[in-house]
Amino acid sequence: MTHRVFLRELKLTDFRNYARVSLPLDSRHVVLTGENGAGKTNLMEAVSFLSPGRGLRRAALADVARVGAAGGFAVFADLEGMEGDVEIGTGTDGGDDALVRRLRINGTAAKSVDELTDHLRVLWLTPAMDGLFTGPSADRRRFLDRLVLSLDPAHGRRASDFERAMRGRNRLLAEGRFDPAWLGGVERQMASLGVAMALARQEMLGLLTALVDAQDLSSAFPSASLALSGFLDDEIAAPAIDLEDRYAAILAEGRYRDAAAGRTLEGPHRSDLLVRHREKNMEAERCSTGEQKALLVGLVLAHARLVANMTGHAPILLLDEIAAHLDEGRRAALFDRIDALGGQAFMTGTDKSMFSALGDRARFVTVSDGHLNV
Numbered sequence: 001m002t003h004r005v006f007l008r009e010l011k012l013t014d015f016r017n018y019a020r021v022s023l024p025l026d027s028r029h030v031v032l033t034g035e036n037g038a039g040k041t042n043l044m045e046a047v048s049f050l051s052p053g054r055g056l057r058r059a060a061l062a063d064v065a066r067v068g069a070a071g072g073f074a075v076f077a078d079l080e081g082m083e084g085d086v087e088i089g090t091g092t093d094g095g096d097d098a099l100v101r102r103l104r105i106n107g108t109a110a111k112s113v114d115e116l117t118d119h120l121r122v123l124w125l126t127p128a129m130d131g132l133f134t135g136p137s138a139d140r141r142r143f144l145d146r147l148v149l150s151l152d153p154a155h156g157r158r159a160s161d162f163e164r165a166m167r168g169r170n171r172l173l174a175e176g177r178f179d180p181a182w183l184g185g186v187e188r189q190m191a192s193l194g195v196a197m198a199l200a201r202q203e204m205l206g207l208l209t210a211l212v213d214a215q216d217l218s219s220a221f222p223s224a225s226l227a228l229s230g231f232l233d234d235e236i237a238a239p240a241i242d243l244e245d246r247y248a249a250i251l252a253e254g255r256y257r258d259a260a261a262g263r264t265l266e267g268p269h270r271s272d273l274l275v276r277h278r279e280k281n282m283e284a285e286r287c288s289t290g291e292q293k294a295l296l297v298g299l300v301l302a303h304a305r306l307v308a309n310m311t312g313h314a315p316i317l318l319l320d321e322i323a324a325h326l327d328e329g330r331r332a333a334l335f336d337r338i339d340a341l342g343g344q345a346f347m348t349g350t351d352k353s354m355f356s357a358l359g360d361r362a363r364f365v366t367v368s369d370g371h372l373n374v
C-alpha cells in the first residue's frame with residue numbers, strides 16, 4: 001500500500017438539501033450524525049458522485065439539483081488520490097443541459113467518467129441494500145455487476161452492448177422476422193458479449209472466494225459462499241469459445257419459444273447470485289435480519305479488501321446507517337476492519353454514541369437541515 005486515499009475537502013453547491021457547504025477533512029474517517037432528513041445520506045451521495053455511474057441512490061440527475069435552485073448542482077473534492085493530489089469537480093449545468101453530467105479533473109474536462117477510477121474507488125453500503133438476499137434477482141445481478149465494474153470498467157460497456165443486441169433480437173422476433181442470417185448475426189454478438197459478462201462475474205466470485213478462504217472465519221462477519229446460477233451453469237468452466245457456441249445454439253433453438261414469450265428467456269440477464277452463510281450452511285435469505293446484514297457487511301468488506309489488493313489503494317467507503325443492525329461487539333469489529341483496510345470511511349447514524357468506539361480515529365460532523373457543524 002503506497003499511501004492513504006482520502007478527501008481533504010468536499011464542497012457542495014445546490015446539491016439536494018445543501019445550498020452551499022464546505023467540509024474540511026483530514027485522513028481520518030468521517031462520522032455524520034443528525035436527525036432524520038438532515039442530509040446525512042445526501043452528503044454520502046455527493047461523495048458517491050466521485051465515481052462513475054449514478055451514485056448510491058441511482059438517482060436521475062434532474063432530481064439531484066436542489067429544489068428551488070436556478071441551475072444544476074456541483075460537487076467539488078480536493079483529495080489525496082491514487083496518483084497524488086487531485087481536484088475533481090462534477091455536476092450539471094442548468095436548463096437544457098440539466099441531464100448531462102460534467103466532470104473536470106484538475107480543471108480539465110474529462111473525456112469519460114471512467115477517468116475517475118484512476119484517482120479513487122468508492123464503494124458503498126446503504127439501507128436500500130438490506131433486502132438484497134430476499135429481493136428480486138435483478139438487484140443481486142446489479143450488485144454483482146457493480147463489484148465487477150469496480151475492477152473492470154469495461155464490464156459496463158459489455159453489459160449495455162449485450163442489452164442493445166438483445167433488444168434487437170427481441171424486436172426481430174416480435175416482428176416475425178426469422179431470417180436466419182440476420183438473427184444469427186445478432187445472436188453471435190449476444191453470445192460473445194453474454195459469455196464475456198458471465199466469465200467476468202465468475203472471475204469476480206473466484207477472487208472474492210479466495211479472499212474469504214484466506215480470512216479469519218471466526219470474525220464478527222460471517223463468510224459467504226458465492227455462486228452464480230441461471231446461465232450456462234454446469235458448462236461455465238469450458239473454454240470461452242465453446243461457451244459462445246453453446247449460447248448461440250441455445251438462442252437459435254429458442255427463437256420460436258422466445259418469440260411467443262416476447263423476450264429472450266436465456267442469458268446473463270437471467271442469472272442470479274446465490275449467497276450462503278458458510279458456517280451455518282444456510283441460504284442467506286433464510287438467515288435473520290441481523291445475520292443478513294452481517295453477511296452483507298462481510299461481503300462489502302471483502303470486496304473493499306480485494307480492491308485495495310488489486311489497485312494498491314484502499315477505496316473510500318460509504319457506510320450509510322451502518323450501526324443500526326449491529327450489536328456493540330460487531331460495531332467494534334467493523335471499526336477495526338475498516339481501520340485495517342487503511343482507507344477513509346464515511347459513516348452515518350442518528351445516534352453519535354453508536355460510534356464512540358472510534359474515538360479520535362474519526363472526525364465527527366453534525367448535520368442539521370442542510371448545514372454542517374464540524
Ligand SMILES: Nc1ncnc2c1ncn2[C@@H]1O[C@H](COP(=O)(O)OP(=O)(O)OP(=O)(O)O)[C@@H](O)[C@H]1O
Nearest residue numbers: 016017036037038039040041042063064065066067
Ligand atoms: N433535490 C432536492 N432538493 C432539496 N431537498 C432535497 C432534494 N432531494 C432530497 N431533499 C431533501 O433531503 C432530505 C433527506 O436528506 P437525507 O436523505 O440525506 O437524510 P438523512 O439525514 O440521511 O436522514 P435519515 O436519517 O432519515 O436517513 C429530505 O428532507 C429531502 O426532502
